[in-house]
Amino acid sequence: MAGGCESDLQKxxxxxxxMNDLETxxxxxxxxxxxxxxxxxxxxxxxxxxxRTYFRLAIIPVVIAYAFTYFERPAARHFLRxxxxxxxxxxxxAVTILITFLQDAFYWTISTFFFASIAATLQNLKKADTQxxxxxxxxxxxxxxxxxxxALLTWTxxxxxxxxxxxxxxxxxxRFGFGxxxxxVSGGIGLMLVLLAGxxxxxxxxxxxxxxxxxxxxRDAVRNSLKMTAGWELFFMMFLVKSAILAYxxxxxxxxxxxxxWHHWPLNEAxxxxxxxxxxxxxxxxxxxxxxxAFSVLYxxxxxxxxxxxxxxxx
Numbered sequence: 001m002a003g004g005c006e007s008d009l010q011k012x013x014x015x016x017x018x019m020n021d022l023e024t025x026x027x028x029x030x031x032x033x034x035x036x037x038x039x040x041x042x043x044x045x046x047x048x049x050x051x052r053t054y055f056r057l058a059i060i061p062v063v064i065a066y067a068f069t070y071f072e073r074p075a076a077r078h079f080l081r082x083x084x085x086x087x088x089x090x091x092x093x094a095v096t097i098l099i100t101f102l103q104d105a106f107y108w109t110i111s112t113f114f115f116a117s118i119a120a121t122l123q124n125l126k127k128a129d130t131q132x133x134x135x136x137x138x139x140x141x142x143x144x145x146x147x148x149x150x151a152l153l154t155w156t157x158x159x160x161x162x163x164x165x166x167x168x169x170x171x172x173x174x175r176f177g178f179g180x181x182x183x184x185v186s187g188g189i190g191l192m193l194v195l196l197a198g199x200x201x202x203x204x205x206x207x208x209x210x211x212x213x214x215x216x217x218x219r220d221a222v223r224n225s226l227k228m229t230a231g232w233e234l235f236f237m238m239f240l241v242k243s244a245i246l247a248y249x250x251x252x253x254x255x256x257x258x259x260x261x262w263h264h265w266p267l268n269e270a271x272x273x274x275x276x277x278x279x280x281x282x283x284x285x286x287x288x289x290x291x292x293x294a295f296s297v298l299y300x301x302x303x304x305x306x307x308x309x310x311x312x313x314x315x
Contacts, residue, residue, distance in 0.1 A: 034301055036235050042301075043294040046122070051286075053121060054293070056133065058285035061114040065107055066281055072103055105155050112151035112207065115292040116140055119208040122296045143210050146218035150210075153222070154203050158196065165192035194237050201236035202229040208299035228302050239291060247287050254279050 047054060076099050085092040120136040140147070169188035170179060178184040205225035209216055216224075258276055261267065267275070 034298070034305065036238070039235070039294055039298050039301070040239075042297045043290055046297065047290050047293055053133070054118065054289040055285050057117045057121065057136070058114060058288050059281070061110045062281050062284045062288070065110050065284075066277060068106060072106075076103065101159055104159065105152065108155040108158075109148060109151040111288075112147055112154075113140060114288060115207050115295070116143065116147050116211055118289060118292045119211040119296045119299075122208075122293070122300070123212050139211060142214070146210050146221070147207070149218045150203065150206050150222065154200055158200055161196045161199075162193060165189065165196060168192070194241060197240050198233040198237035201233055202226050204236070204295040205229055205299045205302070208296045212299075228299070232298065236294075239294060243287065243291055247283075250283055250287065251280070254283060 080092070080096060080099070081087075085095060117136050117140060120139045121133070166189050169192055170185065173179045173181070173184050173188060203222055203225050205228050206218070206221035209221040209224055210218070213221075258272075258279065261275070262272055
């Protein structure tokens with residue numbers, strides 16, 4: 001037992017040294033510009049070193065999101081088909097859009113809380129707090145209003161941008177005779193969503209700032225984030241595309257494994273359902289963290305850099 005305690009203490013000290021390096025810029029000379037490879041390597045190194053903590057943090061929001069999906073989708077379909085509003089009438093369309101907005105806003109807000117928990121965890125590791133997760137939840141409660149404000153702001157911009165982008169892509173492709181081509185429409189909308197996500201990434205440093213600065217307001221955090229992320233939009237577009245491809249490949253392999261299990265193991269439908277949920281929950285919990293860690297690493301490094309190098313980047 002003594003050996004285990006000593007090992008835990010060494011891990012805490014190692015985390016403290018790692019995050020102190022990030023905070024003071026020891027690992028990156030002040031005159032050197034930040035690079036994509038540096039932020040990527042630091043993000044995945046921190047993710048690998050403390051995978052269990054990030055996985056435990058992710059399990060809670062992922063389970064909530066999956067449980068919400070299980071209940072809200074049937075409820076929404078039942079309401080829209082109940083005859084309360086005439087099908088496809090203007091009011092029915094408006095209510096459908098509103099329900100879709102609120103449903104996805106819930107997932108977006110849950111992701112924002114998870115993002116904040118990662119940023120707060122990194123801040124606590126800098127202080128060598130061995131009870132980081134309880135402290136993280138306390139910090140989240142203190143900044144609850146500001147986090148919800150940022151979540152709703154960014155989700156509203158994404159929701160509107162997504163709808164307008166899809167409409168614009170369809171109109172352009174329709175003019176050139178590709179409006180019924182599935183691959184052309186999907187590719188065009190996908191490209192527009194990546195560009196939109198790159199623009200919205202400029203808000204990403206607001207969450208780490210809220211977690212590291214108790215006195216900053218949501219408005220000031222957003223304003224500072226827009227300034228600090230200048231030149232980093234393409235980096236986060238690349239990160240999102242890479243993460244989406246990785247998630248698709250892993251889920252594809254998981255689907256193959258689950259199908260094989262269904263045909264080769266004597267499972268009833270209930271057991272298969274729960275195994276499927278557990279697999280996808282674990283995959284989501286494992287894949288969510290690196291993107292948010294990258295924002296937190298970038299925030300720490302940009303804060304440590306001289307003002308004249310903020311937003312500078314080297315590939």
